[in-house]
Amino acid sequence: MIDLADTLDQMTAPGQLVEPVPEKDTLRCLACGHRCYLRPGRRGICQVRFNRDGELRAPWGYVAALQADPVEKKPFAHLLPGSIALTFGMLGCDFHCSFCQNWLTSQALRDPMAADSIDYIRKVTPEQIVAYGQRVGARIIASSYNEPLITAEWAVAIFKVAQKAGLRCAFVSNGNATPEALAYLRPYLSAYKVDLKSMQEKRYREMGSVLQHTLDTIQRAHDLGLWVEVVTLVIPGFNDSVDELWEAARFLVSVSPDIPWHVTAFHPDYKMDNVPPTTVKMLQQAAEIGQEAGLRYVYAGNIPGRVGSLEDTHCPACGSRLVTRIGYTIRSNRVTPQGTCPDCGAPIAGIWN
Numbered sequence: 035m036i037d038l039a040d041t042l043d044q045m046t047a048p049g050q051l052v053e054p055v056p057e058k059d060t061l062r063c064l065a066c067g068h069r070c071y072l073r074p075g076r077r078g079i080c081q082v083r084f085n086r087d088g089e090l091r092a093p094w095g096y097v098a099a100l101q102a103d104p105v106e107k108k109p110f111a112h113l114l115p116g117s118i119a120l121t122f123g124m125l126g127c128d129f130h131c132s133f134c135q136n137w138l139t140s141q142a143l144r145d146p147m148a149a150d151s152i153d154y155i156r157k158v159t160p161e162q163i164v165a166y167g168q169r170v171g172a173r174i175i176a177s178s179y180n181e182p183l184i185t186a187e188w189a190v191a192i193f194k195v196a197q198k199a200g201l202r203c204a205f206v207s208n209g210n211a212t213p214e215a216l217a218y219l220r221p222y223l224s225a226y227k228v229d230l231k232s233m234q235e236k237r238y239r240e241m242g243s244v245l246q247h248t249l250d251t252i253q254r255a256h257d258l259g260l261w262v263e264v265v266t267l268v269i270p271g272f273n274d275s276v277d278e279l280w281e282a283a284r285f286l287v288s289v290s291p292d293i294p295w296h297v298t299a300f301h302p303d304y305k306m307d308n309v310p311p312t313t314v315k316m317l318q319q320a321a322e323i324g325q326e327a328g329l330r331y332v333y334a335g336n337i338p339g340r341v342g343s344l345e346d347t348h349c350p351a352c353g354s355r356l357v358t359r360i361g362y363t364i365r366s367n368r369v370t371p372q373g374t375c376p377d378c379g380a381p382i383a384g385i386w387n
């Protein structure tokens with residue numbers, strides 16, 4: 035752990051999401067909803083941002099993962115379907131979810147079992163990342179794999195170069211944002227995917243956060259004009275009650291019925307390896323709740339080919355099938371470049387061109 039901490043501490047730059055507080059050399063970090071109060075020498079809850087002699091240091095200059103993924107894997111269903119999203123991640127997280135599927139990178143410095151993540155670190159520049167994205171034909175560049183809010187300054191450095199190269203930029207996040215972080219990111223971001231992991235405060239406490247922060251981020255990101263999609267990993271016995279799913283769906287409708295809601299299947303992982311996987315029936319029920327609540331675009335994910343048309347996009351006006359998917363593969367896309375249904379002309383929310 036000491037090696038990893040030393041290595042990561044060297045790969046930092048002055049943070050911008052910070053404000054001074056009256057106490058000498060003490061800072062408040064503004065990158066995520068924890069708003070850590072950092073005395074000199076202290077680390078934030080995420081462990082990767084810290085106060086060095088009165089200066090906030092934030093992760094910089096490396097990736098721990100860099101992969102050309104289908105945008106459907108993020109998942110985004112209404113952001114340039116069929117495109118490649120060059121996806122980068124660093125190390126660390128402000129949550130500690132027991133079901134995390136990226137725990138080796140996200141729990142670096144928080145869980146000794148994740149110490150091997152040091153082997154993933156590669157020094158790189160924003161220009162190299164964007165040039166690689168262009169070589170692989172990416173139309174999108176996304177920050178994911180760890181929580182991007184805690185490494186927002188590095189993401190913005192990459193997004194500035196990406197934007198000039200004509201790429202769209204996206205965040206794949208737990209939604210524990212601050213208004214300051216969203217305002218900082220807004221000029222560069224096109225799309226924001228938020229995990230809504232539960233509607234129970236006690237579940238968010240278990241993960242180390244506060245439900246309202248994530249609800250506020252969904253509302254704020256939408257109000258800022260970002261394209262927002264929301265994912266709920268449906269975990270048996272954790273967040274799968276009918277009442278809770280209804281509550282999540284009603285909340286999303288209250289923000290906008292055009293927000294795509296992905297209800298996705300859990301597979302045992304990390305510390306939650308004794309919980310059974312989500313069944314097709316459970317996902318279908320969750321999706322029906324979303325549709326009945328009034329959401330226009332509901333998707334069932336992580337069980338490709340077994341959830342019928344719940345992987346596809348339909349026109350909310352005439353019902354025509356517009357995008358046909360199996361897993362991350364697009365079989366056909368009939369949405370017009372203007373973002374309308376070719377059969378009835380109704381607008382289809384999203385970024386299509």
Ligand code: SF4
Pocket residue numbers: 063064065066067068069070077078079080081082083084128183184
């Ligand atoms: S990113 Fe969040 S957890 Fe990390 S130091 Fe800042 S406020 Fe604390």
